[in-house]
Amino acid sequence: MQPLISQRFSLKQLTICITFLSLNFIYPTQSNPITSEWYLICEIWTASGLDRPTFLANYISALDSLEAALESRGFENKVDGNGDSSTTVYTFAQCMQDLQFNDCETCLSSMLQLIQQCRAIKEGKRAGRLYMGGCFLRFDDHNFTNDITSFDDRIICGKHEDPHENFDHLAEKLVSNLANEAPKKMGFTWVI
Structure with missing residues (x-):
């Protein structure tokens, strides 16, 4: 009958390995590139005082409606408002195609928290973009689907x-x- 532990490992080496493995279960690491923030852009213009309540209602509605569609398709383009540029909010969110459902959901949840740094609710900021490891979110007061890249846009693909x-x-x-x-x-x- 062969021993359960190979003769190549000493008792000391085995003890170190077991200790190391058990510490990983006690203190799990918190590394998640899917939800790591790569780049946040917040524009400086704000909704006027009279337009702010309607703009904020449309902003909240647009972000709330992203979740269901993003979970089913992996992306969503949403418009809330009547087309008036002072109160309409255009949003787009997308998860990387290789993300599983749970990872996309986690990424979206992180995006919805981090995009608040643009202060759309507190200050009425009208536009923001957030690039993360597994997803992207943009909101703006105009239809940006045909916009070309601007000096604000970032390409994170390595050297050219x-x-x-x-x-x-x-x-x-x-x-x-x-x-x-x-x-x-x-x-x-x-x-x-």
Whole structure:
């Protein structure tokens, strides 16, 4: 009969491993890139005193209605108001496509809390954007679906590279490897 614990591990090593694993259950780590805030943009203009109550009602209604649609489709574009730019609120929220339902829900919940930093309710701020690890939220007083990127927008994709440069190099390498290897194998080969 073989021992339950391999002879390769000493009792001291096993004790350290068990202690380490048990500490992870006692003190779980709090790392969640899905809900980590990447970038928050709050615009400076505010709703006027007379328009503020209607704007705020539309703002709250728009954000409240995002949840159900976002959970079912992963994105939502919502307009609350009559089209008057002084009181209408346009919102858009989207989760990354690879997020599970629960992760999307968690991300949306975090967004709805963090977007309050734009102070739309307290000061009547009319626009804000929040980029997070797993989702995005924007509210504004105009239809922004056809807006081009502005100086405020951020691209968080790493350094800029010409996509064709790497492709050209890899294609040349592939053809060269095929030309070298195929004659050795009766004209047929595969190359990684």
